[in-house]
Amino acid sequence: xxxxxxxxxxxxxxxxxxxxxxxxxxxxxxxxxxxxxxxxxxxxxxxxxxxxxxxxxxxxxxxxxxxxxxxxxxxxxxxxxxxxxxxxxxxxxxxxxxxxxxxxxxxxxxxxxxxxxxxxxxxxxxxxxxxxxxxxxxxxxxxxxxxxxxxxxxxxxxxxxxxxxxxxxxxxxxxxxxxxxxxxxxxxxxxxxxxxxxxxxxxxxxxxxxxxxxxxxxxxxxxxxxxxxxxxxxxxxxxxxxxxxxxxxxxxxxxxxxxxxxxxxxxxxxxxxxxxxxxxxxxxxxxxxxxxxxxxxxxxxxxxxxxxxxxxxxxxxxxxxxxxxxxxxxxxxxxxxxxxxxxxxxxxxxxxxxxxxxxxxxxxxxxxxxxxxxxxxxxxxxxxxxxxxxxxxxxxxxxxxxxxxxxxxxxxxxxxxxxxxxxxxxxxxxxxxxxxxxxxxxxxxxxxxxxxxxxxxxxxxxxxxxxxxxxxxxxxxxxxxxxxxxxxxxxxxxxxxxxxxxxxxxxxxxxxxxxxxxxxxxxxxxxxxxxxxxxxxxxxxxxxxxxxxxxxxxxxxxxxxxxxxxxxxxxxxxxxxxxxxxxxxxxxxxxxxxxxxxxx
Amino acid sequence: xxxxxxxxxxxxxxxxxxxxxxxxxxxxxxxxxxxxxxxxxxxxxxxxxxxxxxxxxxxxxxxxxxxxxxxxxxxxxxxxxxxxxxxxxxxxxxxxxxxxxxxxxxxxxxxxxxxxxxxxxxxxxxxxxxxxxxxxxxxxxxx
Numbered sequence: 001x002x003x004x005x006x007x008x009x010x011x012x013x014x015x016x017x018x019x020x021x022x023x024x025x026x027x028x029x030x031x032x033x034x035x036x037x038x039x040x041x042x043x044x045x046x047x048x049x050x051x052x053x054x055x056x057x058x059x060x061x062x063x064x065x066x067x068x069x070x071x072x073x074x075x076x077x078x079x080x081x082x083x084x085x086x087x088x089x090x091x092x093x094x095x096x097x098x099x100x101x102x103x104x105x106x107x108x109x110x111x112x113x114x115x116x117x118x119x120x121x122x123x124x125x126x127x128x129x130x131x132x133x134x135x136x137x138x139x140x141x142x143x144x145x146x147x148x149x150x151x152x153x154x155x156x157x158x159x160x161x162x163x164x165x166x167x168x169x170x171x172x173x174x175x176x177x178x179x180x181x182x183x184x185x186x187x188x189x190x191x192x193x194x195x196x197x198x199x200x201x202x203x204x205x206x207x208x209x210x211x212x213x214x215x216x217x218x219x220x221x222x223x224x225x226x227x228x229x230x231x232x233x234x235x236x237x238x239x240x241x242x243x244x245x246x247x248x249x250x251x252x253x254x255x256x257x258x259x260x261x262x263x264x265x266x267x268x269x270x271x272x273x274x275x276x277x278x279x280x281x282x283x284x285x286x287x288x289x290x291x292x293x294x295x296x297x298x299x300x301x302x303x304x305x306x307x308x309x310x311x312x313x314x315x316x317x318x319x320x321x322x323x324x325x326x327x328x329x330x331x332x333x334x335x336x337x338x339x340x341x342x343x344x345x346x347x348x349x350x351x352x353x354x355x356x357x358x359x360x361x362x363x364x365x366x367x368x369x370x371x372x373x374x375x376x377x378x379x380x381x382x383x384x385x386x387x388x389x390x391x392x393x394x395x396x397x398x399x400x401x402x403x404x405x406x407x408x409x410x411x412x413x414x415x416x417x418x419x420x421x422x423x424x425x426x427x428x429x430x431x432x433x434x435x436x437x438x439x440x441x442x443x444x445x446x447x448x449x450x451x452x453x454x455x456x457x458x459x460x461x462x463x464x465x466x467x468x469x470x471x472x473x474x475x476x477x478x479x480x481x482x483x484x485x486x487x488x489x490x491x492x493x494x495x496x497x498x499x500x501x502x503x504x505x506x507x508x509x510x511x512x513x514x515x516x517x518x519x520x521x522x523x524x525x526x527x528x529x530x531x532x533x534x535x536x537x538x539x540x541x542x543x544x545x546x547x548x549x550x551x552x553x554x555x556x557x558x559x560x561x562x563x564x565x566x567x568x569x570x571x572x573x574x575x576x577x578x579x580x581x582x583x584x585x586x587x588x589x590x591x592x593x594x595x596x597x598x599x600x
Numbered sequence: 601x602x603x604x605x606x607x608x609x610x611x612x613x614x615x616x617x618x619x620x621x622x623x624x625x626x627x628x629x630x631x632x633x634x635x636x637x638x639x640x641x642x643x644x645x646x647x648x649x650x651x652x653x654x655x656x657x658x659x660x661x662x663x664x665x666x667x668x669x670x671x672x673x674x675x676x677x678x679x680x681x682x683x684x685x686x687x688x689x690x691x692x693x694x695x696x697x698x699x700x701x702x703x704x705x706x707x708x709x710x711x712x713x714x715x716x717x718x719x720x721x722x723x724x725x726x727x728x729x730x731x732x733x734x735x736x737x738x739x740x741x742x743x
Contacts, residue, residue, distance in 0.1 A: 069631055070621040070727075104633075207632030213625050217727070224618065224729040280646040283614035286621060288729035290614035294646055306646070 003069050003208055003495040004028050008041065008062075009107045011122060011129065013195050014055060014114030018129045023108055029498060029508075030580060033065030035091045036470035036512040037109055038080030039519065042089070044587060045111050048522050052084035052187070053170060053194040055115035061161075061200070062109035063102055064093075064472010068208035070220045071491045072227055073477035075100045075285035077178075078469060083186035084172045084194075085345070085400045086421040088520040088529075090186025093469045095284040096179025101159040104204025112197065121149065121162075121199040126206060134198035139165050141338040142177035149201045162199035163189040164340025169390045170194060171398040173345035173423070177337065179284070186422060189340050211497035219494055223487065224288035230480045231289040237281075237476075239293055240272030242311040242426070243319070251431030251541070254319040255374050256351035257417055257533075260428045260541035264324045271326040272309070279306065284474065291476050297330045307333045312447060316347025316425035321354060322374030332384050339388025348423035349397040350383045352405070355415050361408055367393045414534050419445070429532065430541045433548075437555045438462070440532050443513050447475070459562050463509030470512055471505075511579045514563075518571050518584060527569050530556055603677050604715060604737050606638060606652040606722060612732035613648040615640050619724035619733060626716055626723040635704055637713040638724050650733065652724070653679060653700045653713035661692035661701060661712075670710075676717060683709050 006028070010019045023037075031037045038060040050056035059081040066074040077099035083090035102110070105124050112122075119134040132152075137145050145162040161178030167189030174189030192198075210216050231237060243252060243265035251260045271277065276299045283290035297305040307330055317332045318324065336343040356362040357372035357379075364370070370386075370393070372379045386394025396404045401423055405416035417424050419442050427446050429436035435446050438458050444465040464485065468478045471492055481487050485502035493499045517525075536547045560567060564575045576584055620636035628635050638652040655678060662670045662679065669685035670692060672678075688708030693701045701712045715735075716722045725733045 070618065070625065100633075205634045207624075207628070207630045207634070209630040213629055213631075217622065217625055221727055224727070228729045280648075281614065282642075282646075282648065283616035285617045287614075287616050288618070290616065290730075 002497050003066060003210055004033070005106045005108055007107055008109040008111060009124070009129065010045075011110065011112045012114045013112065013116040013120065013131075013197060016116070016120075016131045020107075020127075028065070028108070029500070030511060031515075032467065032470035032492075032505075032508050032512075033067070033108060034062050034076060034078040034093065034470040034472045035080060035466060036508065036515075038062035038078045038091060039089065039512060039515050041109055041111050042080050042082070043515065043519055043522075043584070045113060046082065049524065050082070052082045052087060052191060055113070055195065057082045057191060057194075058111050058113040059188060059191045059195070060109060060111050061102060063099065063107075065470065066491055066495050067099055067472045068103040069210055069495045070216060070286055071473070071495060072220060072223050073284065073287040073289065073474035074472050074491075075103075075287070076469075076472035076474055077102055078472075079176065079184050079188045081186075081188055081191045082523065083422065084170070084190045085187045085402070085418075085423075088420060088523055088525060089516055090188065090422075091469070091516070092184045092186065092188070093472075093475065094178055094184060095287070095474050096159075097285060098159040098161050098178040098202060099472075100285050101157070101202040101204040104206045104208065105202055106204070106206050110200075112195065115194060116196040119168075119196045119198050121201060122197065123149075123153070123158075123201045123203075125203045134196075137198050138168065141165065142340050143337070145199050146177075149199060153201065153203070155203060157205070158201050158203045160199050160201045162340070163192045163197075164338060164388070166190075166339040166341045166388045166390075166398070167193035168198070169398070171339075171341060171387060171390065172400045172403070173342040173349075173398075174340050175342045177340055185342050185344060187342075189342075210495045212494050216491075216494040219490060223481075223491075226482070227477060227480045228288040231291075231477075234480070237289070237291045237293075238273065239309045239311045239314050240269040242315060243269040243272070251428040252315055252319055253425070253428045255322045256320060256348075256355045256415055257428065257535050258355070258539070260431045260543075265319060268318060268324045268326060272314070274326075276301075277326060277330065287474065287477060289477050289480065295330050297334045298327060305334055307337055309333065310343070312426050313343035313347065316344045316423075317350070317380060318347075320347055320351045320425055321380050322351075323377070323380050324375070325377065328377040328380060332380050335381065335384045335388065339384075341384065341388060344425050345400065345423040346384055346387060348417055348425050349387065349401050349404070350380055352401045352412075352416055353383060353393060353397055354379060356408065356412055361410055361412055362393065414538070417533050417535065419532060420529050424533070428536075428541065429547050430536055430545045431543070433545075433551070436532060436536075436547050436552050437559060440530050440552060440556060441559060442530070443516055458559065459510075460506070462513055463506050465509070466512040466516075467505045467509030470508065507579070511581060514571055514575060514579055515581065515584070517565070517569075518576070518581075521570055525569075530569060602737050602739050603655055603657070604735050605654045606650065606713060606715075606724060606733055607736040608648075608650040609732045609734070610647065610649050612730045613640075613650065614730060614732075615642045615648040616729065618727050618729060619650060622723040622727035626719060627711075627714075635702070635711060637702075637711055639700075639702075650724075651698055651700050654698055655679065656697070660695040660697065664691045664695035666691060676715065678714050678717075679712055681710060681712075683707070686710055 064076040123130040146160040167174035401416040402421040405412040
């Protein structure tokens with residue numbers, strides 16, 4: 001009797017067969033759930049060097065360990081797969097009703113392999129799995145798909161995670177929409193699209209039992225009161241705050257990182273706080289903080305078009321594209337939601353295209369007469385639409401800036417802002433040198449919400465982030481905990497009945513990060529991949545600062561040492577052994593369980 | 601005895617559903633949102649509200665029950681359910697103008713808010729992190 005169900009579901013779309021497998025207790029304890037469990041299952045179920053958009057690349061949806069209980073901000077799930085942008089592991093956490101419903105179906109995780117021959121959607125109805133035809137849903141947007149599936153099932157409890165037209169046409173940064181947010185970065189939507197999997201509908205009605213419900217409630221009430229109080233007094237939750245100096249970030253890159261201090265952000269920040277646009281702040285299930293700022297897309301009071309504005313999306317589609325007008329940014333985000341695009345990668349791609357346009361690498365013939373100069377409202381909105389439809393210049397940008405810049409050449413790589421292929425936005429390591437290392441290593445890239453970790457503490461910070469994303473406490477809420485390892489360990493013990501030391505939680509985080517690295521090495525990671533885009537070394541910001549290559553190299557070497565990796569950044573066998581991951585080696589040889597895990 | 605029911609300040613409510621978790625924990629001893637006596641309505645995201653039994657003055661649920669399973673508890677002014685009589689027919693669900701009654705599929709009996717008689721206060725109110733829930737008290741007018 002604990003918050004885990006101890007089972008996971010394997011779905012093979014090719015043969016349309018499913019299988020339920022046991023999750024042994026040591027695996028749950030060692031990898032906690034969420035990102036950790038997802039990474040582990042991905043490694044088990046994927047073939048080495050499989051192309052991200054081939055049927056062999058599985059996609060894993062894994063519930064957080066505390067999900068389904070009352071633990072603060074715990075209604076989380078992780079999506080883990082091999083990214084079509086980077087070719088390495090991508091894992092991201094989302095929260096909402098879909099996460100809660102998935103947990104309550106009685107599965108801790110769902111592994112989806114293979115590919116269907118025609119569009120389908122999955123319906124996981126408590127323990128039952130149905131494959132449903134999705135031909136009629138082809139080309140439909142995420143909100144339309146959700147509405148259509150819910151109408152078909154006739155039950156408002158059915159929650160839908162879907163992809164839009166962008167995922168279907170394999171835009172490399174397409175995302176899955178499973179609530180009010182669009183959080184999944186790295187192209188999970190394209191992986192679903194490559195499997196012809198339009199959506200996953202979930203109806204979960206099962207109860208979650210915990211050994212000590214009274215203790216759990218009391219612990220949660222205490223935490224909730226404190227989290228609510230510290231969040232309310234910090235004022236860092238509103239998306240507009242990232243635009244203002246002195247809000248923990250002293251830099252916000254603008255015009256595709258040509259500038260580091262965005263001008264005119266004050267007026268944009270003021271617009272973000274206006275009641276004409278900001279309708280309400282809502283919360284995910286079990287969250288005492290509430291950080292989802294729901295905006296009305298137009299200033300028409302009768303319009304019912306709404307989007308949730310996130311800081312990263314605001315930074316990427318706003319200042320980075322030279323855009324300081326909120327309605328345009330909201331419209332762009334609404335289009336991202338419609339087509340199922342990651343707004344951060346979309347914004348960086350548009351900014352890159354704008355710089356190409358400025359420099360004459362893209363002519364107005366390429367853009368079909370569209371003005372793509374920085375700050376052009378049509379440029380931002382119509383380019384997003386074109387990416388979603390993969391038409392004209394959108395087809396080029398849909399490949400992500402790494403591939404697009406390689407395709408057009410002529411030095412466009414120099415202003416392609418990506419690390420390992422994943423677009424970066426929101427933070428400028430030239431102004432804040434401490435960000436350079438975590439951005440370059442890229443296990444847990446800095447976000448506008450997190451606090452900047454010191455370079456000595458980056459390992460601990462990353463391990464904590466991995467542990468939090470695995471037990472399933474939302475990263476937004478985590479920073480308001482006073483002593484996260486101790487408080488999370490207590491919640492974990494109350495929910496699972498397994499007493500766990502705070503140090504064990506941190507060790508699990510370290511294990512998960514090593515596994516992440518191990519997966520990337522298996523997929524062909526090389527040392528030069530841990531590096532930053534050339535612009536950050538060459539083009540100084542206003543203050544004259546650039547990232548020093550020498551300093552970054554030294555920081556990376558120090559980081560590898562601290563992690564116990566080799567000087568080349570590889571994970572040695574002793575390290576795996578010390579973290580209790582001996583079985584990984586066997587898995588690599590294909591001897592896993594004695595049977596090939598790739599067939600259901 | 602005055603009439604009491606749970607009321608929600610829509611401006612404060614964020615739709616976090618902690619009330620549903622607290623309710624099922626108090627009444628069922630586990631986190632089972634299907635059996636929560638209080639429901640968060642979030643059909644259109646900016647409008648949040650909760651639904652729980654309002655203990656109506658004209659008690660349509662009691663009037664409609666064909667088996668006489670529901671009655672008014674004079675002492676607490678809440679609806680009392682005789683589980684042995686309830687067949688889960690759902691007529692009270694149809695009659696309820698607020699949609700505040702649900703069916704427990706496992707026992708085929710109806711469930712509704714009872715204001716947590718075994719606790720010092722309704723648990724949804726106690727656990728609401730935004731203090732959006734409160735007890736509305738009004739005098740019951742004798743017909």
